[in-house]
Amino acid sequence: MCGGQGLVTVGEIGERRLIDLMMRQLTPMPDMPLPFWDDASAVSLGGGRTAVLKTDMLVWETDVPEGMTPFQAARKAVVMNFSDLGSKGVRPLAFLVSLGLPRSFSAEAVEEMARGLDAGAREYGAYVVGGDTNEAGDVIISGMAYGVADEDKLMRREGAQPGDVLATTGGFGRTAAAFKILLEGYAAPPGLRDALVESVYMPRARVEEGAALAGSGAVSASMDSSDGLAVSLHELSRSSGVGFRVDRLPSSPEAEEFAELHGVDLSDLVLYGGEEYELVFTVRPGEVEAARSALRRVGCSLVEVGEVTADRRIVYVEDGEEKPIRMAGWEHFKG
Amino acid sequence: MCGGQGLVTVGEIGERRLIDLMMRQLTPMPDMPLPFWDDASAVSLGGGRTAVLKTDMLVWETDVPEGMTPFQAARKAVVMNFSDLGSKGVRPLAFLVSLGLPRSFSAEAVEEMARGLDAGAREYGAYVVGGDTNEAGDVIISGMAYGVADEDKLMRREGAQPGDVLATTGGFGRTAAAFKILLEGYAAPPGLRDALVESVYMPRARVEEGAALAGSGAVSASMDSSDGLAVSLHELSRSSGVGFRVDRLPSSPEAEEFAELHGVDLSDLVLYGGEEYELVFTVRPGEVEAARSALRRVGCSLVEVGEVTADRRIVYVEDGEEKPIRMAGWEHFKG
Numbered sequence: 001m002c003g004g005q006g007l008v009t010v011g012e013i014g015e016r017r018l019i020d021l022m023m024r025q026l027t028p029m030p031d032m033p034l035p036f037w038d039d040a041s042a043v044s045l046g047g048g049r050t051a052v053l054k055t056d057m058l059v060w061e062t063d064v065p066e067g068m069t070p071f072q073a074a075r076k077a078v079v080m081n082f083s084d085l086g087s088k089g090v091r092p093l094a095f096l097v098s099l100g101l102p103r104s105f106s107a108e109a110v111e112e113m114a115r116g117l118d119a120g121a122r123e124y125g126a127y128v129v130g131g132d133t134n135e136a137g138d139v140i141i142s143g144m145a146y147g148v149a150d151e152d153k154l155m156r157r158e159g160a161q162p163g164d165v166l167a168t169t170g171g172f173g174r175t176a177a178a179f180k181i182l183l184e185g186y187a188a189p190p191g192l193r194d195a196l197v198e199s200v201y202m203p204r205a206r207v208e209e210g211a212a213l214a215g216s217g218a219v220s221a222s223m224d225s226s227d228g229l230a231v232s233l234h235e236l237s238r239s240s241g242v243g244f245r246v247d248r249l250p251s252s253p254e255a256e257e258f259a260e261l262h263g264v265d266l267s268d269l270v271l272y273g274g275e276e277y278e279l280v281f282t283v284r285p286g287e288v289e290a291a292r293s294a295l296r297r298v299g300c301s302l303v304e305v306g307e308v309t310a311d312r313r314i315v316y317v318e319d320g321e322e323k324p325i326r327m328a329g330w331e332h333f334k335g
Numbered sequence: 336m337c338g339g340q341g342l343v344t345v346g347e348i349g350e351r352r353l354i355d356l357m358m359r360q361l362t363p364m365p366d367m368p369l370p371f372w373d374d375a376s377a378v379s380l381g382g383g384r385t386a387v388l389k390t391d392m393l394v395w396e397t398d399v400p401e402g403m404t405p406f407q408a409a410r411k412a413v414v415m416n417f418s419d420l421g422s423k424g425v426r427p428l429a430f431l432v433s434l435g436l437p438r439s440f441s442a443e444a445v446e447e448m449a450r451g452l453d454a455g456a457r458e459y460g461a462y463v464v465g466g467d468t469n470e471a472g473d474v475i476i477s478g479m480a481y482g483v484a485d486e487d488k489l490m491r492r493e494g495a496q497p498g499d500v501l502a503t504t505g506g507f508g509r510t511a512a513a514f515k516i517l518l519e520g521y522a523a524p525p526g527l528r529d530a531l532v533e534s535v536y537m538p539r540a541r542v543e544e545g546a547a548l549a550g551s552g553a554v555s556a557s558m559d560s561s562d563g564l565a566v567s568l569h570e571l572s573r574s575s576g577v578g579f580r581v582d583r584l585p586s587s588p589e590a591e592e593f594a595e596l597h598g599v600d601l602s603d604l605v606l607y608g609g610e611e612y613e614l615v616f617t618v619r620p621g622e623v624e625a626a627r628s629a630l631r632r633v634g635c636s637l638v639e640v641g642e643v644t645a646d647r648r649i650v651y652v653e654d655g656e657e658k659p660i661r662m663a664g665w666e667h668f669k670g
Contacts, residue, residue, distance in 0.1 A: 011438030029462035041465030103346030114360035127364035130376030
């Protein structure tokens with residue numbers, strides 16, 4: 001403001017620096033069971049129990065691609081909040097919603113959204129317990145997830161140690177390929193196309209998987225991958241003070257098929273996508289089998305992708321050659 | 336959709352019918368400590384304790400009047416959520432925020448908002464424990480409040496009985512007068528103007544007052560008055576299945592002064608305003624002194640305004656004449 005300088009906009013500084021700026025203005029709550037900069041927030045209930053909370057909004061104009069229904073958009077608003085709880089090992093109990101709606105919006109579409117909220121919550125054993133509507137220019141679905149957990153079972157972003165095994169709950173790259181179809185006009189045979197766009201329209205949160213991993217006691221750090229695998233690795237690196245060496249790209253078969261079909265780079269689809277809700281986590285060496293069987297019991301395979309390193313570089317090793325993994329993927333205001 | 340009928344819009348049906356429509360799509364959580372249609376939501380923690388949750392959003396374009404700063408808007412987003420907890424007798428512990436921001440919005444204003452969130456939370460003994468930012472066309476401050484309470488102390492909208500005393504925590508009409516100044520160009524002498532617009536820019540939630548009333552055990556029903564006194568009476572009537580006779584209009588001195596100055600109807604200012612955060616509650620006959628001294632201990636006066644009646648009419652008695660109090664005040668999509 002001084003010296004006639006122009007104001008810096010949100011778009012110029014991006015989401016991460018903006019959140020840093022905001023956090024500097026906030027008084028930290030003493031003894032928070034999860035650090036402020038984690039996937040969800042926790043407030044101790046005493047006696048070793050903690051409430052776990054998350055709020056995140058879905059903005060129609062920027063977050064809902066062509067062809068997604070109001071039911072699917074509302075369900076996704078549940079999934080994205082529940083995914084953050086799941087990544088901490090917490091099962092959601094309740095969901096609340098605050099809807100922003102233009103006056104001209106269809107009431108029938110709002111009913112459909114309510115059905116989507118209910119379906120999303122029930123899918124994970126939770127209930128929609130409250131809501132509110134407001135007038136807004138955009139359609140906004142602002143959600144809030146609540147769960148309760150044992151404090152000593154919470155999986156944090158910090159805690160990964162050099163030598164730990166880096167793993168995920170599944171393959172990546174479907175949503176990045178789907179966005180190429182939905183936003184850039186790429187084609188795919190019907191079966192493949194359906195599988196890819198389904199990953200965008202009907203994402204699934206790894207809630208039972210997160211609870212199983214937390215129960216195993218084998219995990220040293222964990223987060224979800226809603227901003228893409230590369231971003232998750234960079235955030236885990238920042239929180240745990242470690243680096244990662246990815247030896248095996250956790251690609252989904254559909255992403256591989258799409259990459260081959262169009263000659264696009266598979267590692268780009270896998271690393272730099274977003275809106276995928278796999279868990280990215282680290283396991284203490286010697287406890288991989290414990291984590292693997294915990295996941296197997298809930299019908300999920302543990303995908304080993306690499307190792308935690310002491311130096312803070314984040315690299316993908318392909319054919320013996322190290323390639324840096326960039327801090328790139330989904331960031332609001334910078335798309 | 337069938338027979339070529341046009342779609343019904345949100346604006347045509349209004350907020351209350353829209354919420355009714357949505358609720359019909361939702362699976363009720365068993366044994367909720369508060370009914371779905373109450374100021375806040377509650378999820379049992381077992382052992383007689385309950386988590387209390389509320390989410391509500393502030394939309395810059397429709398909810399922030401001329402002259403309100405980003406600090407004040409953010410603080411108000413805290414106050415409106417905490418007011419709902421306070422009306423149930425619950426002290427907030429934590430606040431989370433999900434911000435929607437246009438790319439061109441000033442980062443400095445966002446910092447100012449963070450200061451406002453922190454100030455609002457700390458003012459009521461709570462902390463901001465989490466947040467998220469998203470790209471949106473409007474500036475949206477979607478807040479989420481969390482507290483813990485004894486289940487048997489919660490004050491509900493239902494429970495008022497004929498013969499109970501109707502009371503409030505203070506006088507009404509300041510904000511309605513302030514909106515006449517801010518939106519309709521009415522004038523007022525500086526001292527009066529400042530007091531009135533202050534009620535809009537820096538509202539206060541009755542959190543300690545609500546906790547004191549809950550502690551007294553004298554209250555049979557309670558809600559806040561964010562949509563105006565008349566709406567609160569109609570909602571309490573609907574939830575408790577009773578009516579109200581208002582014998583004494585709970586007008587604030589500033590509203591009286593403004594009404595006299597401009598010859599506007601004082602009862603309109605008092606009954607049909609909004610964005611006021613007094614508690615409207617009913618007290619069992621014989622327990623009024625207990626409620627009054629509980630409030631006095633936190634520096635607040637109990638304002639007796641009338642009586643709960645068996646018939647479901649809601650009337651104001653002035654000079655021996657009964658006038659119906661309409662279901663009017665603030666409703667989204669219908670302003």
